[in-house]
Amino acid sequence: MSDLPRKAVTRTAKLAALPLGFAGRATWGLGKRIGGKSAEIVGRELQQRTADQLFKVLGELKGGAMKFGQALSVFESALPEEVAGPYRAALTKLQEAAPPMPTRTVHAVLAERLGDDWRELFLEFEDKPAAAASIGQVHRAVWQDGREVAVKVQYPGAGEALLSDLNQLSRFARLLGPLVPGMDIKPLIAELRDRVSEELDYSLEALAQRAHAEEFADDPDVLVPDVVHQSEQVLVTEWIDGIPLSDVIADGTQEQRDRAGQLLARFLFSGPARTGLLHADPHPGNFRLLPDEKGGLRLGVLDFGTVDRLPGGLPPTIGRSLRMTLDGEADAVYAMLCEEGFVQESVDLEPDAVLDYLLPIIEPMLVEEFTFTRGWMRGQAARVADPRSPAYQLGKRLNLPPSYLLIHRVTLSTIGVLCQLGATVRMRDELEEWLPGFVEEEPQEEEHEEEADDPAAGA
Numbered sequence: 001m002s003d004l005p006r007k008a009v010t011r012t013a014k015l016a017a018l019p020l021g022f023a024g025r026a027t028w029g030l031g032k033r034i035g036g037k038s039a040e041i042v043g044r045e046l047q048q049r050t051a052d053q054l055f056k057v058l059g060e061l062k063g064g065a066m067k068f069g070q071a072l073s074v075f076e077s078a079l080p081e082e083v084a085g086p087y088r089a090a091l092t093k094l095q096e097a098a099p100p101m102p103t104r105t106v107h108a109v110l111a112e113r114l115g116d117d118w119r120e121l122f123l124e125f126e127d128k129p130a131a132a133a134s135i136g137q138v139h140r141a142v143w144q145d146g147r148e149v150a151v152k153v154q155y156p157g158a159g160e161a162l163l164s165d166l167n168q169l170s171r172f173a174r175l176l177g178p179l180v181p182g183m184d185i186k187p188l189i190a191e192l193r194d195r196v197s198e199e200l201d202y203s204l205e206a207l208a209q210r211a212h213a214e215e216f217a218d219d220p221d222v223l224v225p226d227v228v229h230q231s232e233q234v235l236v237t238e239w240i241d242g243i244p245l246s247d248v249i250a251d252g253t254q255e256q257r258d259r260a261g262q263l264l265a266r267f268l269f270s271g272p273a274r275t276g277l278l279h280a281d282p283h284p285g286n287f288r289l290l291p292d293e294k295g296g297l298r299l300g301v302l303d304f305g306t307v308d309r310l311p312g313g314l315p316p317t318i319g320r321s322l323r324m325t326l327d328g329e330a331d332a333v334y335a336m337l338c339e340e341g342f343v344q345e346s347v348d349l350e351p352d353a354v355l356d357y358l359l360p361i362i363e364p365m366l367v368e369e370f371t372f373t374r375g376w377m378r379g380q381a382a383r384v385a386d387p388r389s390p391a392y393q394l395g396k397r398l399n400l401p402p403s404y405l406l407i408h409r410v411t412l413s414t415i416g417v418l419c420q421l422g423a424t425v426r427m428r429d430e431l432e433e434w435l436p437g438f439v440e441e442e443p444q445e446e447e448h449e450e451e452a453d454d455p456a457a458g459a
Helices: 008-034 039-061 063-073 081-096 103-114 158-171 173-179 185-194 196-200 202-215 245-251 254-275 316-326 330-340 351-358 374-385 390-395 402-421 427-434 444-453
Strands: 122-125 136-143 148-154 227-231 234-238 277-279 287-291 297-301 307-309
Touching: 103 148, 103 234, 122 148, 158 185, 158 196, 196 202, 202 227, 202 234, 202 254, 202 277, 245 254, 245 287, 245 402, 254 277, 254 287, 254 297, 254 402, 254 427, 277 402, 307 402, 316 330, 330 351, 351 390, 374 390, 374 402
Parallel strands: none
Antiparallel strands: 122 136, 136 148, 148 234, 227 234, 277 307, 287 297
16 A cells, blocks of 8 residues: 555445454354354454454554544553553554655645745655654655755645544444443544644644744753744654654663653643643654753654644643542532533532542542553553443543543543553642642732731831
């Protein structure tokens, strides 16, 4: 496969074959069990075959199918180990690579968008792509002023393919649900579909990336490459080297894992506070670890095609409710959740039960430092996915307001990556520094009283 399949009938046929394949393998597995093979062995074989088919199709199609695969990949750590194993290698491939566009197609897009003399803009241009993503691929080049750059070229027909894939995927979302226990796949697909027009618009991506590059220009911990040039379907940014986070997950040292995890958490919470934007595509392919000037490591951040616009930073409600949950203020937490729409008017819950539901989830904030593991993530997923669990019954009655949907997904995705890294992170430090409302403000009345008691105050 060397081109983006554009005919709707071809793409639909490939995607439609997935649920049929799942069903066929389930029947095959039943036959194996009747024949005497253990359910555990058969289960592993089924998962391996399912993984091979699912991610082969998603990777080949790119578009919305690959976008969904990337979004799903960060939740791999929630799967039971015997299930996760077969998926892990296939997921990692999705995070970093996909079949490339033909060179002639790349040149045609560049000529159309940059002009027939587009080569004069570059001192060098590598025809072989350095990376491929869901709606475009990246070529390494040298800009006319000598800077090394990344040239992102959008696949022709990407918008149509993106919408077609996500519409098709939503039709059999239930079949995909078991891939991530405790997660409703359909809202994830709907939210990805809602963001299509933004991600296809490279002018919006350029604005978001410039805002981050300017804010983090002198930051010792985070590097955001600046935008060099932008036009429709083509985005040129500064090139950054470094170790892809997927490589750190696969075989990085513990020092690399911990540093990457700490900086990932820092970027998650500091980005909205500093830029009013939330980077909303935190899969490992969008991050790099690279050396800083002092011999340490800092985080390189790529791809600002999907952002949540939060002019005031993250809502203070999140910080306040987290703080009150940690302090065990069940009634106050429940009242705030009702006020914000997490508990609908027709639902009546016990505040203490809600607190018991939330506390295990925010365990990383209870301690000075917390080691995120796949085991911890699996435990959380099992707790909220088991129909026999009180947490499952309570979770079904909670509501996620639309304004929090993307924040929720990004936070869950980031935690998924931290668990893949197995990183030890001082999460509470980042919350205290960057999350509005997490640190309780001193009452202003006390300041006024002190001024009144001070004879010099009225002089």
